[in-house]
Amino acid sequence: MTTNTTSTAGKQSMTSLTAEQVSWFAQTFERLADNIGLAVLGKKHVVRLSLTCMLSEGHLLLEDYPGTGKTSLAKALANTVQGSNSRIQFTPDLLPSDVTGVTIFDQLKQAFEFHRGPIFATIVLADEINRASPKTQSALLEVMEESRVTVDGIPHDVGAPFMVIATQNPIEQAGTYRLPEAQLDRFLMKTSLGYPDADATVELLRESSIRDRTKTIQPVITAEVVTQMSELADQVFVDDAILRYISSLAEQSRVHPQVRLGLSVRGCLAYVRCAKTWAAASGRNYVIPDDVKDLALPILEHRLLLDADAQFSGATVRGVIDQIFTAVTPPAGFTN
Numbered sequence: 001m002t003t004n005t006t007s008t009a010g011k012q013s014m015t016s017l018t019a020e021q022v023s024w025f026a027q028t029f030e031r032l033a034d035n036i037g038l039a040v041l042g043k044k045h046v047v048r049l050s051l052t053c054m055l056s057e058g059h060l061l062l063e064d065y066p067g068t069g070k071t072s073l074a075k076a077l078a079n080t081v082q083g084s085n086s087r088i089q090f091t092p093d094l095l096p097s098d099v100t101g102v103t104i105f106d107q108l109k110q111a112f113e114f115h116r117g118p119i120f121a122t123i124v125l126a127d128e129i130n131r132a133s134p135k136t137q138s139a140l141l142e143v144m145e146e147s148r149v150t151v152d153g154i155p156h157d158v159g160a161p162f163m164v165i166a167t168q169n170p171i172e173q174a175g176t177y178r179l180p181e182a183q184l185d186r187f188l189m190k191t192s193l194g195y196p197d198a199d200a201t202v203e204l205l206r207e208s209s210i211r212d213r214t215k216t217i218q219p220v221i222t223a224e225v226v227t228q229m230s231e232l233a234d235q236v237f238v239d240d241a242i243l244r245y246i247s248s249l250a251e252q253s254r255v256h257p258q259v260r261l262g263l264s265v266r267g268c269l270a271y272v273r274c275a276k277t278w279a280a281a282s283g284r285n286y287v288i289p290d291d292v293k294d295l296a297l298p299i300l301e302h303r304l305l306l307d308a309d310a311q312f313s314g315a316t317v318r319g320v321i322d323q324i325f326t327a328v329t330p331p332a333g334f335t336n
Helices: 008-013 019-037 044-055 070-080 096-100 134-146 198-206 223-234 240-255 265-281 289-294 296-300 308-312 317-327
Strands: 060-063 085-089 101-106 111-116 123-127 148-151 154-157 163-168 189-191 259-261
Touching (some): 019 044, 019 070, 019 265, 044 060, 044 070, 044 189, 044 223, 044 265, 070 085, 070 123, 070 163, 096 101, 134 163, 223 265, 240 317, 265 289, 265 296, 289 296
Parallel strands (some): 085 123, 123 163
Antiparallel strands (some): 101 111
């Protein structure tokens, strides 16, 4: 059983967000999740993770088998926000300029003009990112990191909010270019949908006449509200005990005998940002250890790299994450 209290120090420090603001945030978050759920059935947790990633001003990597709804989730999320959205189908012959844009000489104006690429949108769906060349992947990842495009030495801001949702399949790797671990770290979260349960599958089959369920998704909020919610999430209180907890988890990941690459400082910052948003979505203006545990897999799984011996012996990243959380004691005095 949990109560709606936290430590005394936490109560004294939480003065930034009012109860009305937190309530509005949680209610709006649920409206967004329910709206996306009209297209992505039976995947409420993954939908909430995707929204958390967006409101934490990060980028999302969806990795799963073909036909599980990766593109549908991305399109439904984009349609839920009343902003611009675009889709880039990554192929081996895709060039960086096909993503970022190109400068063309206009003979009528006798001047060079920049023609924006599909990256200039509120939400960008990068479909099957691992099928493009490393050069094109790097162009996309650079924009993700800096939120701007530099063409012919001239920077062009992509605007805010800005989110990239990339998809990739774990099979059919022939002719693909795997994202390096250092580049994977630029994605705030990585998750997968998996196959729907029996009830959701039956409902999908019952409505098989609907070719694209995402077309029925109507906007719930504007892009400006996304920015507003992100600013509210930034004000969620994080006690020093929680920060030390995340730091200890990162340190444990770096010294774990089966891990070759542990959680980076950028990963720790991502952890804090997402935990704040997750807490606000739960109707709290403070972070608790359970928030950190809930976000462990989407934050850590693509950032931890096992050594060769561990992989050969059958160790998994998820198993290592469980061991890390078992080795680090969470702070006491926090309840929901």
